[in-house]
Amino acid sequence: MKILVLGSGGREHALVWRLAQGGHEVIAAPGNPGMEREARCVPVALTDHQGITDLARAERVDLVVVGPEAPLVAGLADDLRANNLVVFGPGAAGAQLEGSKAFCKQFFARHGIPTARFFTVTTVAEADAAIDQLAATSAGVVVKADGLAAGKGVVVAENVAEAKAAAREMLEAKRFGAAGATVVIEERIIGREVSVFAITDGNTLEVLPATEDHKTIFDGDTGPNTGGMGTVSPAWTSADVVDRITKEILQPTLRGLRADGIDYRGVLFAGVMVDAGGAPYLLEYNVRFGDPETQPLMARMMGDFGKVLAGCARGHLPHGVLAWDPRVAVCVVVAAAGYPGTVRTGDPITNIPDERDGVVVFHAGTAKKDGHLVSAGGRVLGVTALGVSVQQARERAYAVVDEIDLAGKQVRRDIGARR
Template identity: 40%
Template sequence: MKVLIVGGGGREHAIAEAVSRSSRVDKIYCAPGNGGIAELAECVPITPMEFDKLVSFAKENAIDLTIIGMDDPLVGGIVDAFEAEGLRVFGPRKNAAILEGSKAFSKDLMKKYGIPTAAYETFDDPKAALEYLETAKFPIVLKADGLALGKGVLICQDLDEARAGVKEIMEDKKFGNAGNHMVIEEFMTGREVSVLSFVDGKTYRLMSSAQDHKRAGDGDTGLNTGGMGNFSPSPFYTEEVDKFCREHIYGKTVEAMAKEGREFKGVIFFGLMLTDDGPKVLEYNARFGDPEAQVVLPRLKTDIIDVIDACIDGTLSDLELDFENKAAVCVVLASEGYPVSYEKGKLITGLENFKGKEGYYCFHAGTKKTPEGIVTNGGRVLGITAKGDTLKEARAKAYEATEWVSFSNKYMRHDIGKAIDEEVL
């Protein structure tokens, strides 16, 4: 069969790697892809928001299945566009992708159906938001309602910071139209854990827990990014936590969406906070996380095409997911200056060192193929991932592998996974 993957980052490279292991797949295309994905797929120069061109390409090339990796096209209705032309596509329709597309919608959904989350209020008028903050308890969290590349969340320690945050989100529109509406939320403390799940509209199947590192600098300092590294599974995602979340979060979310007439088929990413009062939902994403996909999908033993078919056909209850009993750690190699400003076009050397190395992966996030070789083409450049029998072993291998590749403005965090007690690792 022929498969088209829509997107061009590290997540899509991880998806392409998983798809390439399927015995059912003969040919992979990726639009637009990147320098690393080009080794697994034929890259097509169509951007993810060019729905008409993507639909035409799928029809003209007899694509059997299209997998949507990114949030923007999902929220924009790409699945609806494909289905309208009778094309088989994996991802939630527009009315279900709103689970990620609007934080106000998802918070209201959780409130209505009793899914544990932080207390909140929503605003579309900056003056009203500022009045509310006059009597609020600090620290407090401001969230741009729409998509903001994982960066539209501000943690404000006092009223002055909060006032500046309202200006940044709602008046200066730093995150564009995502800031037309805003959620103000109580600040929760605890361990953050991410859990990915496949969903067929009524049934869910969990993948694995993971933990992201969002801040740009060591020791969780600096600005929020799309993610500087990840490890999986999280030792803090215990059997007790899993039992609670299955009873109060996962199934209730899938059922709530169905009851609202927004049947969800695709991947739900549950961002959780393990508070003293129990697990609560921080956020939902309507697709594979990035870099979560890079530490979860390499351990998936079940054929990903079988899983996707079951999601689309509503037969997920007949299938069990099988994962390797291993740990994985991903360290992101970024361009110095990310997430603010950085130079592109830097030649990357040493990529050949990953050839034939079992348990090591070099997922391309922001790269481009040129006549001179593979060059940097984004803030997050590569996701260096390694598997091990323990998290400690996987982390050591991942950091070892970061030395195999170089580019002139290479930057990374040196403490991915160090927040965990060494004995736990």
């Protein structure tokens, strides 16, 4: 097949790499320098729906795979489908699950999906009342901007004052602009997190191996949240926990989407908190693959992924095509100086070793300047290694991380250490 992958991050590089390995011809837009080995990169912006449509039609691609959330929320998949293209990724109606946390929470409530108790507010007075009420009856309060905020719109508050200040920042100071005009206030769930991905054609689901992210910038889960500093697959979760997530969260979601008249063809990425008793609570949905969860998933995946994605896009997900390498995969993110605050870019990146047995370096925030590779974003590379144990995968990943030269590089040293 000829497949167009949209996006330019580490997630998309991993998707491109996997699809190319499966023998497909891959085009990436806009792509990144790391993808050039496996794909032809075409510099069209994802906000340019007409340009993407023209590219897909001119190239007569069999399938378009949309990587990031923003174009899905903006209706890119709808526009492509309106031009008779086969698209993996939900339309704008389904993408609201990620585009609006208020919509998402109301969806969970409507369809009986376990989630933290919550209030949706639009004024400071409502926010204060909701915070007081939840603080009196729960382990803590979490304040969330409704709209897309690149992983920076959530405050897990230490106390009532911090929660109220966060709500004010969003509602009054307009810290997130329109994305913070509505705010979700919810109870804090104490537990351990896991990312669970299901791909769906709108009728059936295929659940992929659970994956664990490391969200904060510093070791020991300290410091501010990032887009994700490293991942391990499979995650810590037992088969029982994954089974509960499938039955209590993913399957009711698919039924709910159908009941609401939403034709959903793409990824359901459940961000789940599992409490000490093994009960899962859905924190949020994302409507696309995770970054950096996709990197270890693609490292472990076997079977014709292109066939599965195209089947989903056409409404007939073929089951039994995918298999999984039993080894553990660890992805360690190499981030730029300053991340997740103001990022320094333009630093030379050298000494990236060639792909070697079981270790692959996915590019994210990289660019070519005068023929040389330089940093161009917060998360620069994702070094992804397979191992017979998590220890071996960690050792292999960190050996390559340490070979790579990037001034001021930031790396967490404890990816996969908590086992």
